[in-house]
Structures are given as C-alpha cells and as structure tokens.
Amino acid sequence: MTQPLISIIIPSKNGLHHLKDCLPSVKTAMQNSPVLCELVICSDHSTDGTLEFLKENYPDFKAIENPKDAFGACHARNNAVKASSGKYILFLDNDVCLEPDFFIKTVPLLKEDMFCYTCCGHSYSKPEKQLDGLKLLSFSRGTLRFTGNIYNEDLPQKNLIECYGVQGAYFYCTREKFDLLGGISDLYSPYMLEESDFVYRGMKRGWPVYYIRNVKPLHKWGGTIASKTNPLTKFVSIKNRIILNMVNLTDNSLLLQSLILYALRHPIAFFEAVKYLKPILKLRRSEKPHIKVTDKELLKASKETKKRFKSK
Template sequence: MNISAKSFHKSFSHGLREKGFFMEIAVIIPSKNGINHLKECLPTVVKATLQAPFPVHITVVDDNSTDKTVEMLPPLFPEIVFLRNPNKGVSSARNWGVKNTPCDWICFLDNDVFLDEHFFNTVQKYLKQDVFCVACAGYTAYPKVLGALEQNDGIKLLDWKRGFPRFTSNVYNKNLSLQQEYLSWGVQGAYFFCNRGKFEQLTGFDEILDPYMLEESDLAYRGLKRGWKIVYAPDTKPLHKCGGTINSKKNKYTQFLSKRNRVLFVWKNITSKYLLISHIFWLLLRTDIRILRTILRAWPDIKKKREIEKKEQVVTDETLFKQSKQFVQKGYGS
C-alpha cells in the first residue's frame, strides 16, 4: 500500500469511527492466581467475541501470579494475549493491558465472569462517542433457584453516610421501564465498558489505590465530575461468580484496603466543604492511626491529584449525590 493509499485508509477508518460504523474493542482481564477461574470463564468470552460485529482483542494481564497462569494457559487459548504486569495491583494491571492493546472502547472484565454469546451485539448500541462508560446489568452465576436469573448489579447509586461515600446500592430492572435510557452513577468493576479517549484523559485507573478496592468507583466518579455520562445497559446479562476475585471481604487486609481507599477517595476527589466537614468529623471520631499514617505519607501525591480534579470539575459533589437521591425519590426502588 503506497503512502497516499495508507493516508486514505486511515482517513476513511477515522471517518467510520466518528460515525460509529467501525470500532475495535479491547477486553482487559486482570488476574492474580486465577487460573481455575480463567479456565472456566475464558471459553465464554472467546465465544462471545466470535459473534461480535466488530474486532475484539482479548488480553489477560497476569498480576504476578504464582499459579503459572502465563505458562499454562496460552496453549489452551491461542487467540488471547497474555501479559505480565510489570507492577503490582489491579489498577496497574488494567492500565498495562489498555496500553498494549488497540481499541476504541475497553471492556473491563474480572476473571470470574461468564458472558453469553450475544454480549457484544447487545452492548453495541450503547457505545456512542458522547458516552464515557457503559454500566452493565449483572447476575449471579449460581442463583439460589436453579435456572433463575438473580440480578445483583443494576443502576449504581451514590450515597453519603457517616462522612464517606457509598457505592453499593442498585436499582434493578424490575423497578425500571426498560423502554427508556437510564444513566448510572457508577459501574460494577467486574464488567463495564469505557471510552478509550476519555479513559486516557483521566490517565486511566489511579494506581495509588492498588492493589485493589474502589478503583472503578474512583474512575467513574472522576468522569462524572467532568460532566461525562455513564449509560446503563439493562439488557446485558454477564454472570458473576461473586467473590471469586476477592476471596473474602472479611479478610483483615481487604478490610484495611477498603478503609484506606475510602479515605483516599475523599481526599482526592471531594471538594464540597459540607461533605469534607462531615468526613473530618467521622474520621476523627473513628480514628485509625495506621490508616492516617499511610494517607499522610502519600499526601504530596494526593494533593497533586486533588488539584487536577478541582481544575477539571464541571459538576459538583452535591449535584451528583442529589441526582442519585432524587432518582430514588421518583419511585425507583433499590
């Protein structure tokens, strides 16, 4: 292909992308000692990509596992790229996967998620240029009633309680009129899509939150404060093993990371004076010296990130929390 032909091809492809007629998807799956989950779930991901109306590249980023994931799985899945994370943590693993995979949109999956073969066909209509993220409806892989669909992820809500944000409330499909478009105030990290251009504007996941906890909530919130929208896709049906990625939320280390990252989230992102006063009151009331020491050591880095977020903010904290609360008050149960 000569230079002018290459130029034409690039221009033509760019034009198609701008009109939404052509795109590439990168599926990024971080995994730490998840070889058994991957053996079970990857076949469903591969099958779904074969039915996709656009090119889909699957990348598994091994996060310093000791279970020989990178040695044993490539022969079983030759269509998948396996990378080693040069750092440690789920945020850095996801960032490394995006950096090394061509795409217009990124589909982030956990290693314990099953996809149906129509997954990418279903989500295609939501992948528009003005969308930041697509939040998926998600279901448990092993419901209490055999053969039933038990939804555990829907529209994500924001709440503020005892000085900290809460991201765990959902509005499920049974409480929605599925004939209209709904926005979400967050995503489920096990399965969601992100516009690559906007992802790069945010410089990806914030690796200060590594090894894990709240990284997807942080990414989503930073985008929302820039005025970007998260669209909810109620007709997607990924199945989550729920707990396969993080073995126990009662683990002491996991509890420490949860508390630490909740403080990090506030110090990085919250600019509302009212919310900050509430945060400081409850933080001092329940002082954890170990967490405070950890946060204070990172203060120079936190301060830089905070200044960036203040500069880029278009929507206030109060507005986002108020929007979420009003949505529930309109009669949408959670």
C-alpha cells in the same frame, strides 16, 4: 491487520481456576460479535501457571504480566490497556462469564461521545439472581458510597438509563476518556474502589454514566479478591475509602465530615492514607480545572433518580 474496535481487559492474580471457567464464554461472545474484539489478560505475578495456560490454550489472546515493580489490579488494568488498541474498552474481572450475544446487544449502544456503561450483573451460581442494578450514589457515615442499586423490576423497559456508579467487574469506557482521566489511579493499589474513583472523577467532569439493562454477565462475586471478612481486605477497603474522599470531595463540609469521622473511628487506616497525601493533592489539583458538576449536585441527581423509580 485490522484494528479491533473493542479491547477486553482482564486483570488476574492466581485466578487460573476462574479463567478456565469463564474464558470459554468470553471467547464465544467474541466470536459472535458483529465487530472485531481483542482480549488482553494481565497477570499480576501469578504463580498458578496462568501465562503458560493462556499461551497454550488461547494463543489468540494477548497475555502479559505486570512489571516487577508493579503490583495489583490497578497496575494490571493500566498495563493491559497500554497493550491494547481498541477504541472502546471493556473491563472484566477474571470470574465473569458473558452471554453468547453480549456484544450483539451492546455494540449498537456504543457511542463516540460516551464515557462509561455498566451492566446488569447476575449471580454465577444462581443466574436468575440479579446482583447489580442501576447504581446510585450517596454520602453517609462520612464517605461516598456507590453500593445502592435499583433492580430491573423497578426500571422501565429501556436500555440506557443514567446511573451514578459502575460495577468494576464489567463496565465499558472509551479509550479517549480513559486517557483524559490518566487511567486507573494507582493510589488504590493493589485493589478496591479504583473504578469508583475513576467514574466519579469523570462524572464531576460532566460525563454521564449509563446502565445497560438487557445484558447479564454472570459474576462469581468475591472470587477475584480476598474475602471481605479478611482483616487485611477490610483495612485496605477503609484506607482506600479515605483516599477516595480526600481525592474527590471538593465540598468543604462533606470533606471535613469525612476527615473527622475516619480520623476518630479508623485512626490507623487514616494515618496510612495520609502517607499518600502528596499524590492525593497532585490528583486533586489536576482534576480541579475540569470540574463542571459539584458533589452535592451529583448526590441530588442520584437521590432524584432513586425517588423517580422507587416511587412507582
């Protein structure tokens, strides 16, 4: 059997309604692809009939389930990657639709030594509205932030432009570098900021991230996880942001700012994060020998990118 070049990875928890809407477009894009693709969907203990639906309607797709002791998108992504074999991995959320020519446009861009590519995402309900652009990195209010965007109207007409983060709903990476980073860290279980940690650790190893300008997957945005106004979601977001900073900030002044601010403003989330101190320190130690770029060097480069394109 021919081995696929690209493995598409979709985690899903009770997202059958999204899969019904979006999988037809993914299948069409795969059929139009100039290279062989496989799709692996990992159900996170769904109770909405996801696995049964997939086996009946998409028998060519690989449908698996998280083990009984594994919960959340972090584990689902890692388990789906283990069940796949492609040289390149495309992570998608279950509420993302692809253009028919998505792979026709992106396959020629894939390179042996690449790390991650992120995409120009648009709104599912308003396809003309751009949601995600070239991602910027900043440090404000005691934390690393990956939420800044430069949109296509302010960018040159070229495809691969270096950026400083990804949108977790649609990004490529190589299996080689995924494995070198140890996959998605389960410190961020069940979800939230796991892709930011993954990409930031890679950038500190000196691996650049690039933005693909000319594709626009359609994202329902917010359909995959609970509403950001949900108190539990907000708590998980704060707790995981503390973990992100504790794992990744090696600049002492930035780390101290982060620890003091979050301990004072969010003491409950802070002490919840501290419960994971042992695995946090283990991950910090494992990354330390590989660091080639400092926090402040990445922040400076992102700031210069923003100035270069925004000043036009």
